[in-house]
Amino acid sequence: MTIEKTMSPYAIRQAIRHGDFTGNTSGMAQGFVQCNLAILPADWAGDFLQFCQMNPKPCPIVGMSAKPGDFQLQALGQDIDIRTDIPKYRVFKDGQYVEEVTDISAQWRDDFVVFALGCSFSFEEALIADGLEVRNITEKVNVPMYRTNLACQTAGRFSGSMVVSMRPMKPADAIRAIQICSRFPSVHGAPVHFGSPEQIGIRDIHSPDYGDAVTIKEGEVPVFWACGVTPQVALEQAKPPVCITHSPGHMLITDLPNSRLAVL
Template sequence: MTVLDPSPSAAAERPVFANAREARQAIRAGRWREHTSGLAPANVQGNVVILPAALASDFLRFCQRNPKPCPLLAVSEPGDPMLPTLGADIDIRSDVPRYRVWRDGELADEPSDIGALWQGGLVSFVLGCSFSFEHALIEAGIELRHVREGRNVAMYRTNIPTTPAGPFHGPMVVSMRPMKAADAIRAVQVTARVPAVHGAPVHLGDPALIGIADIGRPDFGDPVEIKPDELPVFWACGVTPQAVVMAARPAFCITHAPGYMLITDRLNSDLPFA
């Protein structure tokens, strides 16, 4: 039996689950309520956006127009909380460690279960996540400091605009990983092959060029040290819809909390390669 200790002092002892179903069972039972970076590392993780059916077609077009930050993995049937193409037992109402509930673009709550909020017309979208390509980076011998330290990845709102669709518009969010120059070049090569989980970076180097005023203060996730011989490398991030929700202000929306992902049964090794 795995003992799950989510305290910061246990960062080095974060569990690695044997498979995605074991991880989801721990999440569903309330035994794991922390971020999911490094859990079930062979499995695809997904960002989650849940919207009323009346907004679903506009959001689908938004994803199609912005495939870097919003690569679609699955879309549910209206009112159906199950996502059988991602896992036979996945229930979107309980299988994310922490959700965010948005009302009129404002964060209203962060529950660990949304069963009481479920409505018949809700549509779930699952988007590709950079936690999936991290597995490939680590296999390529590239150290990821936030993974080694048990931290959530640092994420930032930028001045890079997305392409609007219906009411949905707003800035791109990026995730950042510090790397030495040689590792950054290798990371571009590795991640460019997996467009289903954001693909190649959108920026390397000076964060001010993409509107980030203070690299030490991420908008989401945890700060991480950038050493003198390293440069920050930025990937499009599936938290972008949360910045879009803040801008578009739909009456009701549910997302995952940044870094608290849906772990699917799909394997990173089975993702389509470019």
């Protein structure tokens, strides 16, 4: 079966469920919200929920299980099955990465709680629609991401520093990007910093901690957004006995139009 980027979110999820697609979801189902995923046992979910609520810029909750064991997240789309509808998952035990799988039906537990968190794909689409260039898309690489010295608020067993993604822009474009992203608080919202990388603890802008380096042109400044890798770092530090996330770039594709996330 061939996967077309223009297929509906439902059709793409069905293809993923049946093993017909296991790739990166960047650029697929344009116009629809894609989500980061974190799955935890119920006795860890309360702390994680509080961590997300106290750190809404890196960890914006778009949806979560109605109750422990719920793998459907009906509010996010038709017939979603979280156990099969993501192209690639990562399983962690005691904070350590164990394996990458394309189906977690075997690992599923009836005390699991699913968190779907906003992702930068939504705001990148809004930036491009407004005529701005998004360098990582132009250069066809993953966005560069960096650990910073910006501390997250601690909640129970979860703590850590913020991870940020970076997109270089001319200052006038950065101002426009701030306006556009302010409308979308549930997909990281406005940037958290621009300019000097050192000021937020980044030593070498050309060596990202995750993703790929991108070109920064003359007259451009690096602009930094809170990043959905932040909760993964907090999960690694908290070391819950088991935790499942999506594999970077392999997201949950929902039925929610991106415009539904706009507050204005």
